[in-house]
Amino acid sequence: MLEISIFSILALFMIGGSIAMIINRQTVFSAFGFLVAMIGLAGIFALLNSQFLAIAQIMVSVGAVVVLSMLTILTVNANGKNLPDEPNKTKWIIFSSVLVTPFTILLYKTLTTLPDHFSTMETINSKVIGKELFSEWVLPFEILSILLLSAMVGAIVIARKSKRKQRRKS
């Protein structure tokens, strides 16, 4: 009972945050919505007894992604005249929602064919995750680190000011 009510509150947070994210005109408000959704997600991970995942979610998704997004939004100064004009936003959203509904239903129906009860074995905890990560999943782990490195380098290269090229030419 308690779990269900907590779940409902967290689910409400998530869905409400997501909807706020896609509806809002102001970019900052969308980011806030996204923030709320991510926190809700972390709570749900915790509800699923994946504590490590919950903490990792907060650290990365909230602490890194949302913060970085806010930073970029404020740097780009995305408000007022800068915002793109979307005259038919509501029509588009309604139309896409109608189109997406059958897909959602299909997805849900597919997923519910799986067994309908949680496993009773308490086999998921941080210790097991850590063991799995470094025994069976060590290769993807290492590749992930390389991915992060290349992402960093790539981000720097892309976001670099191109005045250097102009200076070189002149």
Added chain:
Amino acid sequence: MTPNMFFLLASILFSIGLVGLVSRKNLFVLYMSIELMLSSVSLLLATLSKVLGDASGSVMALLMIGVIASEAAVFLAMIVHLYRENRTIDSESFHALSERENNA
């Protein structure tokens, strides 16, 4: 607390992300919709790992969080770059790759 509730939540989140991706022109909203879709998949993985009692699902979700981080870096760098060139964050105004004769 049955898994079906989690599945429902994951489906709804995925569809919301899809709607946002198709409907909005703002680059940031596009990015955040994509993130939402990825997160819903993580949620699904975590749920499945609990249903099956296998830890692989949680490990995959963990790895996905890493991917999310790298994607954030690259995406936001691109947004900054594009803004520098065109002074706009409207996704319809970038047509350097298009073949239209009259770039209307």
Added chain:
Amino acid sequence: MLSLIVVLPFLSALLLAVVYLSNTKVKRYAFYTIVGVGVPAIMTLLSFMVGYQLLNGSDTIHHTLLQWIDIGNFNISIAFMADRLSVVMISFITFIGTLIHIYAAGYMKEDEAYGKFFAYFNLFMGSMLLLILADNPIMMFVGWELVGLSSYLLIGFYHQESDNITAANKAFILNRVGDFGFIMALALLFVNVGEGGFTFEAIAANISTIDPEMLSLIGILLFVGAMGKSAQIPLYVWLPDAMAGPTPVSALIHAATMVTAGVYMVARYSFVYVEIPDVGIFIASVGAASALFAAIIASYQSDIKKILAYSTMSQLGYMFIAVGLGAYSSGIFHVFTHAFFKALLFMGAGAVIIALHHEQNIFKMGGLKKHLKLVYITMSIATLAISGIPPFAGFFSKDAILVTAFASEHYIIWGVGTLTAMLTAFYMFRMLFTVFHSEQKENHEIHPVPNSMTQPLVILAFGSATAGFLGVNEAYGGSSAINTFLSLPDMKLHISHATEYMIGGLNVILGLLGMGLAYKLFAYNAQEAQENTIFKKFAINKFYIDEIYEFFIVKPLLGMSDLIEKVIDPKIFDGFINLNVWAYIRSAGLFAKLQNGKVRYYALYILAGVSAMSCYMLIKLGVM
């Protein structure tokens, strides 16, 4: 040998045409004459040889040239059959044809297109012989059509005048209307008895398998074809206009041969018509009406050739009376004698026309008795023959017909025929007296007539005088030689000799009466007919039949084709297609708007596709 008779004229026509077309300016008078007249002469010889063979008691001669169509039951071969009926027909056709060819060599001498003329003329001879000698109805129909074609080509020979072309068109179109009936009859015949082979002999053997109503229908439809070809009411209006062609053409085609094709056809199909006597009475009535009608009109005409044209129509009516009432041999006998004196009359008229520099109105001629002696004598013989004065040919043949009518108790037809006989004598002598006897109205310089034109007249006059002796009835001491030779399924008559003498005597008296009346009115002072009374007005204007046809038939048809061309074709058919085009362009425009180059829209389309597939799968899963 039989096939030579048919093929030779076609080949000579081809040769003449090729030589003529190679250079139309050069006058190769000698070559054209030798080929053009020589070939019919050869054919006459061949026909006489075939006739001699049959006379000596041989059976019907068959000869197959080649197989033409072979589809299941429908086997048509180009085959010829010479039985007694055909042989009588080809004998006089080739003989008189040769004489007319000689005449034409003189008549058309000055003409530029001399070679073309003889090519067409030989084509006609070939077609007529094909018609007569055909072994099956389809080949006969091929000959029938070719004869119509030759007639069209020859009527419109002086094609520089557009009136002549109109006349030629009229002849062909009316012929076509008749041919429609003919084709229907052939189709019905094939459907009903075609399984046992489609030659005349095979059909005759199987004829009893068709029920009488179908047979009556076939008989009537065949007669529709004859109405067109042989100028009976209502399809006769082309014959007077056909006089626009050169006179040899009128002599050969529209007097002696082509117009008798209808009569020949009824005689050939005698095995059909003996089964359906009611249709026969219908045919005889149409013949009688046409005879009287034409005689009335001829009594008021002024153009010498038109008088002769109406006279032909009238005599054809007599022939149809005969074959309609079942006296097939008498009909063919009248065809035979009529060919002689009608060809003679036309050729004589041609000689008069040439002599007076192409004057055709008889009231502008007069007193030619002194200047054109030979023509006068021969034409008098022909006129006596056609009026039915014994011992000339026309008496015996006409008498045979009228006796048949009286003996089979169709008194109305007999009465009409007898009245027409008197009118025939009247208008023919009217023409003779006006042209040769009455006082000269205008002073003409007489153009000399070449010998090639006058000599054939003599031969034909001899024929007109004596040909009648071939068919003398028993009552007059003969043995009906031609009737027994033809051996057609004639009706048996029961009539006493006394009645025959009475009828014969009546005919002679009426003929003399007509001659006397014409003498009194026209021999001294010939006046053209005035439109004094209403009846005269109608008769002189040929009872306005042409105008009636024009108003009721031609104008509505032209109006309808006008309507279709101006309204239906552009608005309905083109309009329908234009509507389709407009619809395609509009919908294409709509579809083009979907491709606007914006990626967001394309993402939406992808989403739509995914949605559709999900819907489909959900329905299949039985959820929605």
